[in-house]
Amino acid sequence: MRFNCDYSEGAHPRILNKLIETNLEQTVGYGDDDYCRQAAELIKARCRAPEADVHFLVGGTQTNLAVISACLRPHQGAVTADTGHINTHETGAIEATGHKVLTVASADGKITAAQVQEVYDAHYGDDSREHTVQPKLVYISNPTEVGTIYTREELTELSRICRKNGLILYMDGARLGYAICAEGSDLDLPAFAELCDVFYIGGTKTGALFGEALVITDNALKQDFRYIIKQKGGLLAKGRLLGLQFITLFEDDLYFDIARHTNEMAGIIKEACIKKGYRFLTESVTNQQFPIMPDRVLNKLKEKYEYSFWQKIGHAHSAVRFCTSWATEQKDVEQLAEDILNS
Amino acid sequence: MRFNCDYSEGAHPRILNKLIETNLEQTVGYGDDDYCRQAAELIKARCRAPEADVHFLVGGTQTNLAVISACLRPHQGAVTADTGHINTHETGAIEATGHKVLTVASADGKITAAQVQEVYDAHYGDDSREHTVQPKLVYISNPTEVGTIYTREELTELSRICRKNGLILYMDGARLGYAICAEGSDLDLPAFAELCDVFYIGGTKTGALFGEALVITDNALKQDFRYIIKQKGGLLAKGRLLGLQFITLFEDDLYFDIARHTNEMAGIIKEACIKKGYRFLTESVTNQQFPIMPDRVLNKLKEKYEYSFWQKIGHAHSAVRFCTSWATEQKDVEQLAEDILNS
Amino acid sequence: MRFNCDYSEGAHPRILNKLIETNLEQTVGYGDDDYCRQAAELIKARCRAPEADVHFLVGGTQTNLAVISACLRPHQGAVTADTGHINTHETGAIEATGHKVLTVASADGKITAAQVQEVYDAHYGDDSREHTVQPKLVYISNPTEVGTIYTREELTELSRICRKNGLILYMDGARLGYAICAEGSDLDLPAFAELCDVFYIGGTKTGALFGEALVITDNALKQDFRYIIKQKGGLLAKGRLLGLQFITLFEDDLYFDIARHTNEMAGIIKEACIKKGYRFLTESVTNQQFPIMPDRVLNKLKEKYEYSFWQKIGHAHSAVRFCTSWATEQKDVEQLAEDILNS
Amino acid sequence: MRFNCDYSEGAHPRILNKLIETNLEQTVGYGDDDYCRQAAELIKARCRAPEADVHFLVGGTQTNLAVISACLRPHQGAVTADTGHINTHETGAIEATGHKVLTVASADGKITAAQVQEVYDAHYGDDSREHTVQPKLVYISNPTEVGTIYTREELTELSRICRKNGLILYMDGARLGYAICAEGSDLDLPAFAELCDVFYIGGTKTGALFGEALVITDNALKQDFRYIIKQKGGLLAKGRLLGLQFITLFEDDLYFDIARHTNEMAGIIKEACIKKGYRFLTESVTNQQFPIMPDRVLNKLKEKYEYSFWQKIGHAHSAVRFCTSWATEQKDVEQLAEDILNS
Secondary structure, X not given: OEOOOOOOOOOOHHHHHHHHHOOOOOOOOOOOOHHHHHHHHHHHHHOOOOOOEEEEEOOHHHHHHHHHHHHOOOOEEEEEEOOXXXXXXXXXXXXXXXOOEEEEOOOOOOOOHHHHHHHHHHHOOOOOHHHOOXXXXXXXXXXXXXXXXXXXXXXXXXXXXXXXXXXXXXEEOOOHHHHHOOOOOOOOHHHHXXXXXXXXXXXXXXXXXXXXXXXXXXXXXOOOHHHHHHHOOOOOOOOHHHHHHHHHXXXXXXXXXXXXXXXXXXXXXXXXXXXXXXXEOOOOOOOEEOEEEEHHHHHHHHOOOEOEEEEEEOOOEEEEEEEOOOOOOHHHHHHHHHHHHOO | OEOOOOOOOOOOHHHHHHHHHOOOOOOOOOOOOHHHHHHHHHHHHHHOOOOOEEEEEOOHHXXXXXXXXXXXOOOEEEEEEOOOHHHHOOOOHHHXXXXXXXXXXXOOOOOOHHHHHHHHHHHOOOOOHHHOOEEEEEEEEOOOXXXXXXXXXXXXXXXXHHHHOOOEEEEXXXXXXXXXXOOOOOOOHHHHHHHOOEEEEEOHHHOOOOOEEEEEOOHHHOOOHHHHHHHOOXXXXXXXXXXXXXXXXXXXXXXXXXXHHHHHHHHHHXXXXXXXXXXXXXXOOOOEEOEEEEHHHHHHHHOOOEOEEEEEEOOOEEEEEEEOOOOOOHHHHHHHHHHHHOO | OEOOOOOOOOOOHHHHHHHHHOOOOOOOOOOOOHXXXXXXXXXXXXHOOOOOEEEEEOOHHHHHHHHHHHHOOOOEEEEEEOOOHHHHOOOOHHHHOOOOEEEEOOOOOOOOXXXXXXXXXHHOOOOOHHHOOEEEEEEEEOOOOOOOOOOHHHHHHHHHHHHHOXXXXXXXXXXXXXXXXXXXXXXXXXXXXXXXXXXXXXXXXXXXXXXXXXXXXXHHHOOOXXXXXXXXXXXXXXXXXXXXXXXXXXXXXXXXXXXXXXXXXXXXXXXXXXXXXXXXXXXXXXXXXXXEEEHHHHHHHHOOOEOEEEEEEOOOEEEEEEEOOOOOOHHHHHXXXXXXXXX | OEOXXXXXXXXXXXXXXXXXXXXXXXXXXXXXOHHHHHHHHHHHHHOOOOOOEEEEEOOHHHHHHHHHHHHOOOOEEEEEEOOOXXXXXXXXXXXXXXXXXXXXXXXXXXOOHHXXXXXXXXXXXXXXXXXXXXXXXXXXXXXXXXXXXXXXXXXXXXHHHHHHOOOEEEEEOOOHHHHHOOOOOOOOHHHHHHHOOEEEEEOHHHOOOOOEEEEXXXXXXXXXXXXXXXXXXXXXXXXXXXXXXXXXXXXXXXXXXXXXXXXXXXXXXXXXXXXXXXXXXXXXXXXXXXXXXXXXXXXXXXXXXXXXXXXXXXXXXXXXXXXXXXXXXXXXXXXXXXXXXXX
16 A cells, blocks of 8 residues: 555546546647636636736646746756755756756755845855856745645745845645645635745646646746746647646635545544654644654554655664555555554 | 647547546556556567667657757757757757757758768868767657658668768657558558667657657667656656556557558548649648648638648648548548538 | 968967066956956947946857857747858857757848848747747847948848847857958947947957957846856956956057958958959958869969868869958968969 | 955966967967967876876866766766855856756865765665766865865775766866975875876966866767867867967976965965964965954954955954965065964
């Protein structure tokens, strides 16, 4: 039983049904069709951002590299937490478009406004400015790569500091639904649309076959974005496949239903770990949980379950990742919880 | 009724069924799953190339830019017909990876061995070689962007000249099935595997939802190719979606059945144009036909049919493209043929 | 005796003297010194462009790639004559920064306003714009690579069309002095500053050891240009060497004196060829002359003189390039003229 | 009086003389002349590396970006100390060629073999390799950016680890002479040629007007390197200027005489600081000294001397850089030493 990621299965059945229903319809290609338009309208309405531009791309790395290369001039770079996906798991995709990734240390996967100000001050000072890359865009992920989420206060302050300094705030929302629906979350789509300049709502890890919906609210970043998508190989020929999936996710509350269910399933694992007295690598409130467990227990669990090894903790423990998905069934996760408790 | 491209509909029903059947199975991500492995084995067997590496990517531009950037050093470029897709319709995707596209003139979309030799001689001469880009890879498409196909003799000679001069021969097979199944075709998958160093078998335009199968036969080009795919944003999270589609296309003859049907449908349009005495822009034998028709007639047809405008011919005629797909029905194409004959 | 290029010798003695005189002075590095400031002021005054930004770079390819990569977004390209230096002799330097070079055919090395409009119309039309590179900058060289020069009328019209369409006009002035001082020239530095958005005044080929003075008049292109120079490896540590050379060239009329002398020396060769009845590849009025001569004669001349082979003309003639420089002495060029006449 | 860098003055008088003597000679351009050949032979002899390729470039950033982009495939990166010049002071020049710079923490500017092995192990492990950049080249500078030098033992071990793991060892020798001639140095040019795969001998900061001599000893890295230099804008038209300077530096011991003198001048400053009881940021044995001094003293010295601020140490001290050059005179440095002692 796989708990190692949230893209182990296909798509939510309603998404497949939508594809089946529309299969023989003829539409124009490359996302210029009515389904994509309709999906974009739905998302803009959900974001309360009628002026936003919405684009659909196939995957997250593609989206990140398209956005960052579209936003920056050659001498500018992107600031990220050292744990940021663009820094650690995209094979230098950003650098391959010519831009440096500037890192700030982060234990919980988040960046603070103070860190951004510090980076800004260090690079826009008086001396020899042109010898260093100019930080211009701040990349955050929410939830972060380690399952934590931003509070409204944190994001507001981050947004304020970015705007004060002329920096672009870009949020990678590969798992955005899980952040919105997390216990204690005080942020939603309208908040992201207001506080970020550009962000994406992930589909791949929330029940779609694939697909990310990019929302650009800053007018200065809108121009010619489709050229960039095409150039980077991200303009899907049968673009309606993306529109159809996002219609299904957002025409009612499917996207949030999926996110809530998935978080709840992860919560059952979390609770078992807490009961058992295990600590956690991070305070995750979303569908990825990072308990620190004895290696002896982990080896036992390995016989029945797939999880992701994260890092060694001391000589007899490890932090691992358990990840649930839209398809995770309660009976399976309860079985895992029981096995944790009995371990 | 759309005859303007071959990606107007969704996927062949058998492909959708395969996705439905396997939807709840859990597999590892990024194409490391058994379905992708199985699909790769099928394709290697069809190519009689057991040593080849097979990778699956989502789309054509992505595949072209991944291959070309993987094969070249910074000072090297790709030779193409001036009509080549990488030169005209990919928004500078190749240049965006740092490489010049060197063009040779072509009326029929094909490159000859003599042209390749000429480019080679012009760039590897004695004087000041380092002031010009080094042609290193020859990009061809088959069928070409204007529907023509290479003969075995032509491709063999092209391959010979490339190997003699140390050039890589790369074939873009976005519509490869239509070339293989064209009337008069004397080339097949084993021939391409033998004569090319790397080529791809297009799925998007032959009944898949999306997907291209890249076949690398030259050992020197195999190393670390998955890194390049990932870096360029082309590694699909739910990679099995690609494997599943190519299994369906190649576990029996579906790929070729689709291609034959689609060519036949285009043949009906072609025949009508010939009967009517219309000339053609190119001698297409595949699913794209480029008749030259009076603008008056075209305006009439426009009321019922979508086609693609190609270019003005004189002041009262135009070359246009009619394109059929796996989903084109005989009754529809016969209706179009009748309307052409009565025009 | 070398007539094959205009960079065969060192620097004009006055430039060397300037370097010697100031050798032990201490200045700040990277072009932030007073000599560079003073040189920039001189050039702005000569251009009657007090608001311009002036930067000094070491060489032409470096300048071209810095300018073009600074001016364009990733999906935009540079339009050039097919004979343009960036297209033929810079080893794909522009593409290496990610941008396509779009060519228009040119027999005389020049681009017309009509050609620019045609390229613009072809790429900014209604259909599928995002599938092609967006032409955004027009690159011209003056004199061109084949010695011809723009008239005021031609450049004014080119400038008008560029501005009308939002295109940047960039002039490569590697040999600009020779254009300004050519017989019949009706353009000068103030005209270039007014009609171009950015251009450079070449030093390397006009008596300097090395160095090009870049003049940016369009405010939108000024920001952060020093970052780009530094990133591309073009910020000379002992930057004052550039300032000192351009002070020497422009504090009085040395730059123009050199250009006039060099043109006159080329004129003597031209006249001999005309007298002898030789035709020319192009109507050059500058320091490069491209006569078409019998191969028999060329072989004879080769024993005493270096010239550059340009292209075969028929089976017994060739076009060649004779090039003079600041250091060319009248007695040498008269000897060559005599040898041509007696050939 | 400037002690802030080693490129405040022009060139050593013998270099200027060489340029004057040869000024009117005509040579072929772009470094294909006899002077460059002769300089290359001298350097190969000094390195006892008769098979090496030697190229001359204008500056350090240019050399670094040319080497690194020539050596790497798109998915590969360069490992450097976090203080490395390519990471901190080249405006993302390496990333602009598409490659990630991977950093390891370093207090003294050096990288250890163990750190390289650790980076290697972290990136070439079993899991998901293609999601991270492949470290392929190790960049070191010697002396480092903070004045320290590698011992033979350290460099030998670094070289061994690189070769064991198939990594390229590249040494930035912008100030290489100062490392070779430092007190206690046990490394020389033949050692660098043997232990590194590619390195450069800096001229700009050792008495030349400009220029770096790149030595490639690894055969696999030699091919087509001039193409890369040209493409990156680094092929100087009057290339002989580089050859002439390196002939002067290496035809007898001028290069080493300059380095020894410069180190000695820095030694006088160092000694004064030691006497006064000041600590140092690093144990520099070369021409850059990084004493930690009271801000009160520094403000006083500022009235007479230019130095570089490095970093705040506590609330009342700062680390600064004093830098000597070939032109530093003993009386000036003794004056500074006296002012330090009396401060």
